[in-house]
Amino acid sequence: MENLIFPPFLHEGDKVIIVSPSSKIDKSFLKGARQRLESWGLKVVMGKHAASSYASYAGSISQRVDDLQQAMDDEEAKAILCSRGGYGAVHLVDKLNFTGFARHPKWLIGFSDITALHNLFQKNGFASLHAPMARHLTVEPDDDFCTQRLKDILFGNFRTADAEGGYRCPAHKLNHKGTAEGILRGGNMAVFHGLRGTPYDIPAEGTILFIEDVGERPHTVERMMYNLKLGGVLERLSGLIIGQFTEYEENKSLGKELYGALADVVKEYDYPVCFNFPVGHTNMNVPLINGAVVRLEVGSKEVKLEYGE
Template identity: 30%
Template sequence: MIRATTPPASTPDKDEVYQRAAILKSWGLKVDFGEHIFRKQAFLAGTDDERLADFNAALRDPTVRAIFATRGGKGSYRIADRLDFEAARKDPKFVIGFSDITMLHLSLQKHCGLVCIHGALMADEDGTVGEVNREALRRALMVPEPVTVASRPDEPTSALTTGGTVEGTLIGGNLDMVSTAAGWALPDLKGAILLLEAVNMHIGQVDRQLTMLRKAGHLDGVTGIALGQFTGVDLDRRFSIIDLLREHLDRLAVPVLGGLPLGHGRQPLSIPVGEDAILDTSSKTLTVGL
């Protein structure tokens, strides 16, 4: 059974939730909903205790095999240290989401090594969930085979691809959440391939976050960088986000694979995180689940 929980962050649109539930049911999955799924309090989907209660109830329920966060937004960081890690260790299950939900993925990986899925059923411009996006999530969730995501040359971060092939546990997701987690919910990144994507950030924000992560030593020992979609950022200025990323990542001296369709951009895909992976810049692929 899939449990669509009260969003650990912001309130979802009701029609969108039911549309996505119908897609999951078409795969033969049983779907139910958290008790407080459509609650709203300011910018949050209910109080911290309500959101936490729904999420922990799903972690503790043996009939639930995957937990679907119905929206990102803001607020997962407020409860990420209060998850029932013991229940997650005893009965591992996928937690599906991205953006703000990266915070929950990081905390669950730090405390109990849980494999999660970075992704969602994302609507295209016409409001429908495209087949490419659907199939990527279905395979990541239901097919017991490695998941491979190829770089797209039309994604701006593809220009940052370097050379080399590395192995490591894939950790990360949304840059804002990776930096927010530093010092309390961020797993040790030594030996890891770090996945980064971002949305609606000024170049100065990206610079501050990468500077902090690098100078505080959080990026020491990272084996490679997997770059997803950086959307809603300024690509046209003389010193663009691509220039800034290159400046920071060159200092790490590790292989970088850019152009991955992971994040908030066009036709994003889904991929497991917290699992062993190979980053291969010659084939321009990231493969997870060795």
């Protein structure tokens, strides 16, 4: 396994830049995210086009590229919060330069459509943070678990946030029991499926893959899973975390529920598989470090995901 570079963790007074690389966003969520981050003692700067609108996007391609590139190149910034997902990050993937970023790495934060940027950052050797974005930071209370874990990770306290520095969730009847170590990678299934066969594809070897999605019909999800199977990805994984699939109709068009259909696709593999992990388009969307070495332990009563050294 090739370890990815962790950007420096944050301290009070550090600079965070909010950008909108994908769809346009309600300005109230930008305001709320700023207030939340400032309550942590951080200095927050808004990208020039963070609140812009161009069709369904937060600005034209060139505007969104400029905002993200300037944030990446900023020598003082320690984190970049993507305001929301939606669609549009793929427009930026082949247009960003990592020369300045490599001299001053910083945490990229976001999920959903931001998966495309996570893949890009990992391709360039840097870990990033799959985590809630502006809406969550605005509408959830101060003591929200995921918000607090995001803060813990950004400030480098994630190893002491609980006994293992990771997460636990109840066992699921479809789980494959076992233990594995690997590099945690993944995100929105449709988004990284769109990068299959490109230089920005997720490498399978040594990977513990996590997947989630929203609004995709069951047969579409199954088709994407078969792509991973037939492409040789599933057989080379070290472990698989199946998160939340939301906002779809469970009509049993596959002859069974979605999780059951996915279980059939992966039943031949002997690595640990976890179903119903708390990651996805839900309030309980735990922050995960894309590119971190982790240990996945799927037991008869619970699942543990712990960060390695």
